[in-house]
Amino acid sequence: xxxxxxxxxxxxxxxxxxxxxxxxxxxxxxxxxxxxxxxxxxxxxxxxxxxxxxxxxxxxxxxxxxxxxxxxxxxxxxxxxxxxxxxxxxxxxxxxxxxxxxxxxxxxxxxxxxxxxxxxxxxxxxxxxxxxxxxxxxxxxxxxxxxxxxxxxxxxxxxxxxxxxxxxxxxxxxxxxxxxxxxxxxxxxxxxxxxxxxxxxxxxxxxxxxxxxxxxxxxxxxxxxxxxxxxxxxxxxxxxxxxxxxxxxxxxxx
Ligand SMILES: Nc1nc2c(ncn2[C@@H]2O[C@H](COP(=O)(O)OP(=O)(O)OP(=O)(O)O)[C@@H](O)[C@H]2O)c(=O)[nH]1
Ligand SMILES: [Mg+2]
Numbered sequence: 001x002x003x004x005x006x007x008x009x010x011x012x013x014x015x016x017x018x019x020x021x022x023x024x025x026x027x028x029x030x031x032x033x034x035x036x037x038x039x040x041x042x043x044x045x046x047x048x049x050x051x052x053x054x055x056x057x058x059x060x061x062x063x064x065x066x067x068x069x070x071x072x073x074x075x076x077x078x079x080x081x082x083x084x085x086x087x088x089x090x091x092x093x094x095x096x097x098x099x100x101x102x103x104x105x106x107x108x109x110x111x112x113x114x115x116x117x118x119x120x121x122x123x124x125x126x127x128x129x130x131x132x133x134x135x136x137x138x139x140x141x142x143x144x145x146x147x148x149x150x151x152x153x154x155x156x157x158x159x160x161x162x163x164x165x166x167x168x169x170x171x172x173x174x175x176x177x178x179x180x181x182x183x184x185x186x187x188x189x190x191x192x193x194x195x196x197x198x199x200x201x202x203x204x205x206x207x208x209x210x211x212x213x214x215x216x217x218x219x220x221x222x223x224x225x226x227x228x229x230x231x232x233x234x235x236x237x238x239x240x241x242x243x244x245x246x247x248x249x250x251x252x253x254x
Contacts, residue, residue, distance in 0.1 A: 007140070007155075008035055009038060010140075011106040011108060011140065011154055012038055012039055012044065012106060013042070014106065015104045015152060016045075016096050016098055017044060017045045017046070017047070017092060017096040017104075017106070018042075018045070018046045018047070018105075018107075019046075019047050019048075019109075019118070020035060020039070020047075020049065020108055020109055021049045021113045021115045021118055022048060022049065022050055022109060022110075022113055023051065023113050023114075024051060024052050024053040024064065025052060025056055025170070025254055026170060026171070027048075027068060029170075030113055030171065031048070045096060046072050046073075047074070047092065048068055048072050049075055049077055049088060050065075050068070050074065050075070051078070051113060051114040051118050052079075052114055054078035054080050054083070054250075055250050055254065056196075056253070057196075057200075060196060060197075060254060061076050073091060075088045079117035079121040082121055085121035085122050088121075089122050089147070092105055092122075093147075093148070093149070101148070102149070102150045104152060105151045105152065106154070107151055107152065107153055110156050110173075111173050112171050112172055113156065115153060115156060116128035116137055117130050119143050119151045119153055122151070123143060123145035123146065123151075124145075124146070127144070127145070128143045128151070128153045132172065134172070135155065135156065136155075137153055137154065137156070138155055139155065140152055166184065169185035169189075169244055170188060170189065170192075170247070172248040176245050182237060186218055186240035186241075186243040187214040187215060187218060187240075189243055190214040190217050190221075190243070193254060194209065194214070197254045201252070204251075204252055205221045205224055205225065207221055218234075218236055218243070221239055222235060222236060222238065225239060227242070
């Protein structure tokens with residue numbers, strides 16, 4: 001994975017300012033300490049962009065924002081709804097503090113966090129190619145976003161650790177059918193929803209949750225959805241795949 005480190009260092013060297021695009025649903029899991037350390041060493045300005053904020057509640061946004069803005073300037077964006085992109089453009093111009101020439105903005109982050117979509121949001125046009133399938137952007141791409149802002153779009157090459165298959169499920173890097181342990185991933189989604197927005201999970205699957213653990217909740221959802229095996233037992237795998245699909249489609253919101 002040395003090539004990814006070389007690419008990250010190269011982008012940091014070329015850029016005047018760096019964006020770390022993270023998924024607003026998992027800000028901590030999708031920040032990368034090594035990348036942040038390299039940026040800090042370069043002493044270049046840095047903005048944390050929390051993308052996909054259409055998938056989180058206002059309360060979660062406020063909490064995360066006050067926590068992360070102590071580390072770096074933080075901007076919430078929904079590239080899908082074009083929310084926050086004008087704010088991001090202003091922040092880039094303000095923080096870069098460069099006059100009289102184009103500003104080169106490096107965009108880094110895990111696969112599928114929406115790096116290319118954020119660039120399109122700021123550019124106001126579909127200039128960078130995007131896809132629900134991760135690993136879409138190949139090589140470094142220069143994208144002119146107008147008004148003196150030039151982006152370097154990068155492939156989401158930050159590697160996942162061997163044990164990060166849960167994160168790969170949560171970030172839609174792997175589809176439900178490609179996950180080794182869909183039940184484990186569905187349980188993580190249930191845990192996250194129960195901590196952050198239990199009522200959204202309850203109303204989406206029309207169930208009542210009263211302190212059960214995530215495995216029991218999976219069973220309750222499976223039974224309510226009528227996912228049963230021959231003897232009337234719940235088909236947990238089928239229930240897990242449904243939950244992962246709903247999560248990955250963005251219909252289950254935190
Ligand atoms: N709900 C929601 N989905 C988004 C948002 N931004 C991007 N997406 C979706 O996330 C998926 C990945 O978007 P990309 O912009 O291609 O992500 P990327 O980080 O450039 O991905 P790679 O180049 O493969 O690393 C696509 O299906 C997008 O439609 C957002 O703000 N909200
Ligand atoms: Mg991309």
